[in-house]
Amino acid sequence: MAPSGESAPPPFVRLAAHPVRWRLLSELARGDLRVRELVTLVGEPQNLVSYHLRLLRSAGLVSARRSSFDGRDSYYHLDLERCAHALADAGAALHPALRVPPGEPVTSAAPSVLFMCTGNSARSPIAEALLRHRVGGHAEVTSAGSHPRARLHPHAAQVLRRRYGIDLAGWRPRHLDTLIGRRFDYVISLCDKVREVCPDFDGHPRRVHWSIPDPAAIADAGEGGYPVFDRTAAEIDTRIRHLQPVLFPVLVPVPPREVRP
Structure with missing residues (x-):
């Protein structure tokens, strides 16, 4: 049984902690990609990559658009703005002082x-x-x-x-x-x-x-x-x-x- 007062990790932490999903997030942070490109970059079967992409899309972190070059294909896009808010919320959930300091x-x-x-x-x-x-x-x-x-x-x-x-x-x-x-x-x-x-x-x-x-x-x-x-x-x-x-x-x-x- 969990100790009294213990809270679950924030949703973003639970979602991003999986190694395959973290790799997908990392690759999409660099630009929009198709499923077959993500399969190659992540090194996992397409059905597994598609499964984790569905979870990321359900969470609103990733979206998909039909390719204007080939309408049968889709490009996946990472919403960095939503990720930024999710990361900030995760830090604040641990301690309010956890903010990224300004850099030079x-x-x-x-x-x-x-x-x-x-x-x-x-x-x-x-x-x-x-x-x-x-x-x-x-x-x-x-x-x-x-x-x-x-x-x-x-x-x-x-x-x-x-x-x-x-x-x-x-x-x-x-x-x-x-x-x-x-x-x-x-x-x-x-x-x-x-x-x-x-x-x-x-x-x-x-x-x-x-x-x-x-x-x-x-x-x-x-x-x-x-x-x-x-x-x-x-x-x-x-x-x-x-x-x-x-x-x-x-x-x-x-x-x-x-x-x-």
Whole structure:
């Protein structure tokens, strides 16, 4: 029998403590992945991986979206915002003083980041603009597309101006081919289709995938106009906020150990 007053571990701790689920969380923390990719990375049978993914989805930590490249496939996405709240709740459940102390940025050369989508008219320029807006000149940021459109989508320009105060007047989509030979630290695809045709870049950049539906395609299908772009920009901005600590790690101060005589 449990001692009087003993409480069960918080749900996140119980869920994440399983080795397979922790591996899945760790891999998805790096970017969106398909089941077969998770099976390879985790090294477990697909039925077992699918079972643990269902548990993570039931807890609201992981979601799935149909691939725009292959509608029979799905990309799994980890909700880092929900994980952050769950971790904070778990720490507070143990002791209210358990908070991550603020850290000091590690000084390093400005990272270079490339965002990609098919048309380079909505998702990738929104990501480019938002990261540049958040970090200023501390990162080299650009975007491109495999089949660039003639201009930035008007709703993309509108949402950046209204919600974030960013003016992209005069900005024009560019082709991925124009960037061949450039070196990037991070190459981030926001489109399932462009992920399949991404060229090789020098320097072995870190590849990350964000599976985000094309707001222009949704709007063209008559399922919404500006609000679709507003939601897309909000999702990209959330991912940008979680990307910043990856681009700019912090040194977390460790309290000194007690010296015993």
